[in-house]
Amino acid sequence: MIISNFLTNRKSVRDFRDKGANPDVLDKIKEIIKNLLTEEDLEHIVVKLYENGKIISTNLEGKAGYGGVMIDSPHYIAISLKDTEEKTLIETGYYTEKLVTEIINLDFGTCWINVGNLSDDLKKETFGEDMANVEYLLAFGKAKRKNPFKEEPYSVKKGIEEIVYDTEVDNFFTVEDLEAKGLMDIFYYVRFAPSTKNLQPWRFLIKDNKIELLLRYNQWYDSILVDAGIAMYYFEQLATYDGFNSKWELVDSQEIKIDEYTYRKIAEYKL
Ligand SMILES: Cc1cc2nc3c(=O)[nH]c(=O)nc-3n(C[C@H](O)[C@H](O)[C@H](O)COP(=O)(O)O)c2cc1C
Incomplete structure (x- = not known):
């Protein structure tokens, strides 16, 4: 599929x-x-x-x-x-x-x-x-059959404009600019990745022809790295489908703190 x-x-x-x-x-x-x-x-x-x-x-x-x-x-x-x-x-x-x-x-x-x-x-x-x-x-x-007359609970996903940064944290990419770079679909769909308690900790910072994967949290939890691995998997699958063929490379973690959040860079993807 x-x-x-x-x-x-x-x-x-x-x-x-x-x-x-x-x-x-x-x-x-x-x-x-x-x-x-x-x-x-x-x-x-x-x-x-x-x-x-x-x-x-x-x-x-x-x-x-x-x-x-x-x-x-x-x-x-x-x-x-x-x-x-x-x-x-x-x-x-x-x-x-x-x-x-x-x-x-x-x-x-x-x-x-x-x-x-x-x-x-x-x-x-x-x-x-x-x-x-x-x-x-x-x-x-096998999932139980759903009642067609009952609305199922579902997990709300963050918007693209909340998770993709241009050059620096909190400088958000516009959907039009992502479209122009051919990256819109990848970020649109990667948001559906599962994550611990649906916290969706992943942030993507695009800078100098590469994408940095940052994890945003106010309290560290080990499974945040599992959440990261899941998003990396789907990102690569989506990117390959769209003609990109790089792989994520892990980097030595670097952290910055902004207000109550820490942003930890863990990997890079060359465009
Ligand atoms: C590493 C990890 C651990 C999870 N642990 C639990 C869990 O213990 N119990 C549970 O009901 N769901 C768990 N989930 C599922 C998430 O709650 C779920 O992925 C998230 O709410 C988003 O919903 P979705 O998968 O329907 O998109 C976990 C997901 C991940 C990725």
């Missing part, structure tokens, strides 16, 4: 049907995970499919999910991190979201669940002795 259409329709699913995927589809997902880990040479991330979601949702009831209610899904994928280096967290977002796109393309709904705060004992009991460092889960399964 064209990446722009994919992103417009990509929404977190929290209501799943009980019935799980057929065994052949689960085998296919195992294959996708195996390929991802080997092709991308992901040494710092462990990804494991749990076919029987009931055990996990029962164990985590009241401890993770949405507003204290566990998201029940027929299956989960656990993401365990071997370290918490910044690069590992960014890769976690980038490659897990690549996995998400493949799962959604198999016609499933997904939702990220942060489980970083669970105790090591509960993680071991739920995911196995070797999985004490699980930080995220992906719930997945």
Whole structure:
């Protein structure tokens, strides 16, 4: 599917049907995970499919999910991190979201669940002795049918004019100027990327033929780097579709503070 259409329709699913995927589809997902880990040479991330979601949702009831209610899904994928280096967290977002796109393309709904705060004992009991460092889960399964007469809650996304800066922070790019640079579509669609609590921390600063990725926050949280990795993944997909073929390069973090916000530069994309 064209990446722009994919992103417009990509929404977190929290209501799943009980019935799980057929065994052949689960085998296919195992294959996708195996390929991802080997092709991308992901040494710092462990990804494991749990076919029987009931055990996990029962164990985590009241401890993770949405507003204290566990998201029940027929299956989960656990993401365990071997370290918490910044690069590992960014890769976690980038490659897990690549996995998400493949799962959604198999016609499933997904939702990220942060489980970083669970105790090591509960993680071991739920995911196995070797999985004490699980930080995220992906719930997945068939979405429940929606009531066509009921408006579904949805996450409001920031406008392009709020996230793209011209040369310096808070000097906003106009939509016309972005259009002239051929960048309008990329920024229009990247806004649909998921992020922790829909905080949408990404800001893009365009300067001297490159785009700097800044993270804006007033309180640092580790999964902000996962959010960054997700946006970097979609940005590259959209940019490739529009004929740009660079990749994000990580840079040594630099911070500036403006009023109550810190802006942390983490990567650059050459135009
Ligand atoms: C790293 C990360 C962690 C998340 N953790 C949770 C979570 O613990 N529970 C939950 O219900 N949603 C979680 N989400 C989903 C976000 O709340 C969701 O992406 C955001 O509200 C935007 O909504 P959308 O995905 O429908 O666009 C997480 C998303 C990301 C990227």
